[in-house]
Amino acid sequence: xxxxxxxxxxxxxxxxxxxxxxxxxxxxxxxxxxxxxxxxxxxxxxxxxxxxxxxxxxxxxxxxxxxxxxxxxxxxxxxxxxxxxxxxxxxxxxxxxxxxxxxxxxxxxxxxxxxxxxxxxxxxxxxxxxxxxxxxxxxxxxxxxxxxxxxxxxxxxxxxxxxxxxxxxxxxxxxxxxxxxxxxxxxxxxxxxxxx
Amino acid sequence: xxxxxxxxxxxxxxxxxxxxxxxxxxxxxxxxxxxxxxxxxxxxxxxxxxxxxxxxxxxxxxxxxxxxxxxxxxxxxxxxxxxxxxxxxxxxxxxxxxxxxxxxxxxxxxxxxxxxxxxxxxxxxxxxxxxxxxxxxxxxxxxxxxxxxxxxxxxxxxxxxxxxxxxxxxxxxxxxxxxxxxxxxxxxxxxxxxxx
Numbered sequence: 001x002x003x004x005x006x007x008x009x010x011x012x013x014x015x016x017x018x019x020x021x022x023x024x025x026x027x028x029x030x031x032x033x034x035x036x037x038x039x040x041x042x043x044x045x046x047x048x049x050x051x052x053x054x055x056x057x058x059x060x061x062x063x064x065x066x067x068x069x070x071x072x073x074x075x076x077x078x079x080x081x082x083x084x085x086x087x088x089x090x091x092x093x094x095x096x097x098x099x100x101x102x103x104x105x106x107x108x109x110x111x112x113x114x115x116x117x118x119x120x121x122x123x124x125x126x127x128x129x130x131x132x133x134x135x136x137x138x139x140x141x142x143x144x145x146x147x148x149x150x151x152x153x154x155x156x157x158x159x160x161x162x163x164x165x166x167x168x169x170x171x172x173x174x175x176x177x178x179x180x181x182x183x184x185x186x187x188x189x190x191x192x193x194x195x196x
Numbered sequence: 197x198x199x200x201x202x203x204x205x206x207x208x209x210x211x212x213x214x215x216x217x218x219x220x221x222x223x224x225x226x227x228x229x230x231x232x233x234x235x236x237x238x239x240x241x242x243x244x245x246x247x248x249x250x251x252x253x254x255x256x257x258x259x260x261x262x263x264x265x266x267x268x269x270x271x272x273x274x275x276x277x278x279x280x281x282x283x284x285x286x287x288x289x290x291x292x293x294x295x296x297x298x299x300x301x302x303x304x305x306x307x308x309x310x311x312x313x314x315x316x317x318x319x320x321x322x323x324x325x326x327x328x329x330x331x332x333x334x335x336x337x338x339x340x341x342x343x344x345x346x347x348x349x350x351x352x353x354x355x356x357x358x359x360x361x362x363x364x365x366x367x368x369x370x371x372x373x374x375x376x377x378x379x380x381x382x383x384x385x386x387x388x389x390x391x392x
Contacts, residue, residue: 050323055280061257061270074257074273084251088284090291093325097286127246129289 035102035137035144039087042182046091052187054089054096057082084121085132091187092196095130097122098149102137108163109136111156119156122149131194135176135186136169146189147173231298231333231340235283238378242287248383250285250292253278280317281328287383288392291326293318294345298333304359305332307352315352318345327390331372331382332365342385343369 039056046052060083065076085099099118103109125132132149151172155164174189190196232252242248256279261272281295295314299305321328328345343360347368351360370385386392 047320050320053320053324053326058254058256060254061273072275074275075271077257077270077273079268079270090293090321090324090326093290093327095286095289095291124243124246124249125286128249128286130249130286131289 035100035135036086038183039100039135039186042184042186043087043089045182046187052089052091052096054087054091056087057084081115083115083117085118091131091190094194094196095125095128096190097125097130097132098135100135100137102139104139105163106138106140106166108161108165109138109169110163112162114152114156119153123153126150126153131190133190133193135184136173138166141166144176144178144184144186145169145173146176146186146193148193231296231331232282234379235296235331235382238380238382239283239285241378242383248285248287248292250283250287252283253280277311279311279313281314287327287386290390290392291321291324292386293321293326293328294331296331296333298335300335301359302334302336302362304357304361305334305365306359308358310348310352315349319349322346322349327386329386329389331380332369334362337362340372340374340380340382341365341369342372342382342389344389 036056043052043054043056046054060080061077062080063074063077065074067073067075085097087100088095088097090096099114099122101109101113122132126149134147134149134152135144136147137144147169152164155161174193176184176186176189179185236252239248239250239252242250256276257273258276259270259273261270263269263271281293283296284291284293286292295310295318297305297309318328322345330343330345330348331340332343333340343365348360351357370389372380372382372385375381
């Protein structure tokens with residue numbers, strides 16, 4: 001997959017499950033696939049220490065057929081694209097909402113894997129006073145950034161570019177520290193940026 | 197179902213779908229089944245007017261078998277009980293989290309349909325500074341109340357009673373106004389109680 005950075009498809013549930021199993025991590029070259037895993041265990045750390053309560057939204061499922069003779073057993077359904085974002089929750093009473101994305105690019109973050117309804121969703125979060133942001137990983141640089149959604153929304157709507165340059169993300173965002181616990185201390189960046 | 201108030205089971209997806217279809221509402225005796233519908237259209241009103249962004253969490257689905265030969269088609273799965281609450285979202289920047297329940301009882305709200313892990317979840321929300329509450333409908337009285345979660349948690353853990361008396365809910369909670377738009381203006385009660 002590393003050889004085809006621009007052909008990255010949304011994960012199937014199988015691929016997703018593979019990726020969160022720690023036993024599958026055989027070398028550091030796959031580290032980029034672990035962003036979700038790192039966020040999930042960071043969130044576990046946050047909740048166990050009563051710091052924040054952040055949930056990963058389940059992949060939406062469209063139900064086609066249910067067999068009621070077996071007590072409402074679903075016998076035909078499929079995964080859908082997330083129409084909102086991956087994560088939401090509460091930190092210091094504030095509502096948090098964010099999307100996490102990885103790229104194998106070195107010089108920019110391509111916008112094609114952000115959907116327009118996700119932009120709409122993040123706009124609404126902002127309108128209601130919520131905190132909305134992106135977590136962007138440059139896999140091959142082994143760097144993860146916090147980036148405020150307002151900047152991304154503006155760039156998405158007004159820039160002629162189809163990707164945000166790495167340098168811009170470095171300037172406008174905040175590099176997230178990798179630690180032992182929590183693995184990715186992204187709330188530190190949130191606190192800093194929004195002055196919580 | 198009105199004849200068996202204490203035998204109310206969690207809804208199947210089919211029953212749930214039936215209940216949210218307006219065309220199925222044939223008489224006012226079924227009004228109690230419409231709490232979820234009323235909340236959903238109130239939330240629609242709130243989001244369309246940029247007041248708040250509140251989502252109903254989907255019923256969790258446990259996937260048993262996926263057929264990858266058909267492009268990740270789910271061929272065996274079942275509905276699970278909600279381990280958190282029904283709704284969460286953002287209002288005036290604050291994180292909101294609540295559970296909505298109806299009862300056909302006249303004199304009290306039975307606690308047996310609140311699960312202990314829901315209580316744990318609401319405790320965590322409170323610990324992180326979030327706003328956590330219940331919306332309780334007395335179907336046969338045609339009254340819907342807002343009730344802060346801290347009171348419910350305390351009652352759940354410390355009272356010998358297995359139900360909260362109607363009179364107590366009336367005193368500790370806030371009667372939610374039924375209007376044309378929004379149908380159930382529960383955010384007014386939230387604003388009043390938490391002084392937002």
